[in-house]
Amino acid sequence: MSTTDPESPRPTYSVSWRLQRQTTEFAFVSVPVTADLIIEQPDGTGKINVEKMVQRAIEMGQASNIEWQLEVQTIQPHPIQTPRLDAGPQNSG
Numbered sequence: 001m002s003t004t005d006p007e008s009p010r011p012t013y014s015v016s017w018r019l020q021r022q023t024t025e026f027a028f029v030s031v032p033v034t035a036d037l038i039i040e041q042p043d044g045t046g047k048i049n050v051e052k053m054v055q056r057a058i059e060m061g062q063a064s065n066i067e068w069q070l071e072v073q074t075i076q077p078h079p080i081q082t083p084r085l086d087a088g089p090q091n092s093g
Contacts (some may be wrong), residue, residue, distance in 0.1 A: 009092055016076040016083075016084060017078075017081070018077070018080070018081050018082060018084075019075055019076070019077060019078060020075070020076055020077070020078040020079075021068065021073065021074070021075045022072070022073070022074050022075075022076075023072075023073045024070075024071045024072045025068040025069060025071055026068070026069055026071045027066045027067060027068045027069065029057050029060040029061055029066065031053055031056050031057050031060065033048065033053075037049050037052050037053050037056070038053070045046055084092055
């Protein structure tokens with residue numbers, strides 16, 4: 001006579017993975033071309049200071065009224081697999 005009941009639930013096992021989700025969003029900002037963004041050239045013409053303009057765009061992008069849109073979201077295993085901080089006692093089998 002068998003001591004295991006085929007109707008009883010079998011134990012299940014699982015492996016926990018630490019995942020990493022990365023979200024990339026995009027937004028458009030219009031940076032006004034102001035005098036402080038222009039580098040005067042020796043011939044009297046002006047050239048845009050691209051570094052300053054990029055910095056200004058980044059500053060503008062931090063405003064709360066900028067409408068960010070989802071570009072891509074990826075989920076992958078985290079490169080550093082560590083145990084959960086909220087996990088209970090571990091069995092050392």
